[in-house]
Amino acid sequence: MALSEAQVDGFARDGFVSGIPALDADEVRAFRATTEAFERAHPAEAPWAFDIKANLLFDWVYANGRHPRILDAVESLLGPDLLLTNSIFRIKEPGASTNYGWHQDSARIAVNPCPVIVYVAFSEATPENGCLKVIPGTHHAVVPFDLVSNPSQPNRRVARVRDPAIERAVDLTLAPGEIAIFSANAVHGSPPNRGTARRF
Numbered sequence: 753m754a755l756s757e758a759q760v761d762g763f764a765r766d767g768f769v770s771g772i773p774a775l776d777a778d779e780v781r782a783f784r785a786t787t788e789a790f791e792r793a794h795p796a797e798a799p800w801a802f803d804i805k806a807n808l809l810f811d812w813v814y815a816n817g818r819h820p821r822i823l824d825a826v827e828s829l830l831g832p833d834l835l836l837t838n839s840i841f842r843i844k845e846p847g848a849s850t851n852y853g854w855h856q857d858s859a860r861i862a863v864n865p866c867p868v869i870v871y872v873a874f875s876e877a878t879p880e881n882g883c884l885k886v887i888p889g890t891h892h893a894v895v896p897f898d899l900v901s902n903p904s905q906p907n908r909r910v911a912r913v914r915d916p917a918i919e920r921a922v923d924l925t926l927a928p929g930e931i932a933i934f935s936a937n938a939v940h941g942s943p944p945n946r947g948t949a950r951r952f
Contacts, residue, residue, distance in 0.1 A: 753772065753821045753824050754825065754828050755769065755828035759828070763829055765888075766886075766888040766889060766891075767889060767890060767934060768886045768922075768924070768932060768934035768935065768938055769825075769933050769934075770924045770926065770930075771926065771927075772825050772933070773929065774819060774821045774825065774872065774930060774931045775816075775821070779819075780928045780929045784875075786812045787841070787952075790810070802841035803840055805840075806839045806841060807836055814839070816872065817839055822870060825870075825933060826870060830868065842942075843950060844882045844945035844950065844951040845945060846947055846949055846950065847945065847946070848945055849944050851941070851942060851943050852942050853912045853941050854912060854913040854940070855897070855911050855912050855941060856894055856911070856938065858937050859894050859897050859911040862894075863936070869936055870931055870933050871924070871926070871931060873926035873927065873931070873932075873952075875952040876926070876951075877925055877926040878923075879923050879925070880946050881945045881949065882942050882945040882946070882951050883923055883924055883951070884932065884934075884941075884942050885921040885942060885943075886921065886924060887920050887939040888922060890917075890937070890938055890939035891934075891935035892937065894937065895939065897912055897913050898914060899911055900912050916941075921941075
């Protein structure tokens with residue numbers, strides 16, 4: 753679905769656009785069922801296989817990345833010459849401590865023009881279950897950061913913004929099948945899932 757002029761202008765101003773309908777209920781159910789079947793069949797492999805470049809490992813992930821309604825929305829922002837570089841899962845189990853502190857995905861890799869990240873919701877995304885939060889207007893440049901350890905990502909050091917203006921953060925609440933698109937320069941993060949169901 754192509755974005756409206758107001759949505760494109762909002763992205764330019766704020767660095768994100770959210771609540772875009774993309775997948776229907778059947779598509780959401782099919783994606784989740786396939787993913788969770790793999791988790792059950794390969795519990796030892798799922799954590800690493802879902803953590804980086806899953807689009808190169810799984811046909812159903814690659815197909816989702818080429819979904820026409822997702823591509824139409826991204827094309828509204830970047831034009832028709834698009835490259836899918838990475839697909840990852842950020843599933844949060846209920847009650848788990850998994851969180852992602854304030855950061856910019858582009859902090860350590862300069863790319864021009866700046867890429868965008870498409871977050872596809874396969875469950876509700878709410879403040880209770882640890883939805884994504886974005887600080888509007890932080891996408892114009894990389895801000896100072898430190899490399900730190902993060903228990904949620906134990907095998908790597910991650911870049912975390914030094915002084916995020918968290919009082920300005922916006923919750924990107926989504927219904928299943930909706931997407932949010934944000935600049936890789938936008939300062940964002942997400943807290944743990946305090947709900948009773950998976951955030952998928």
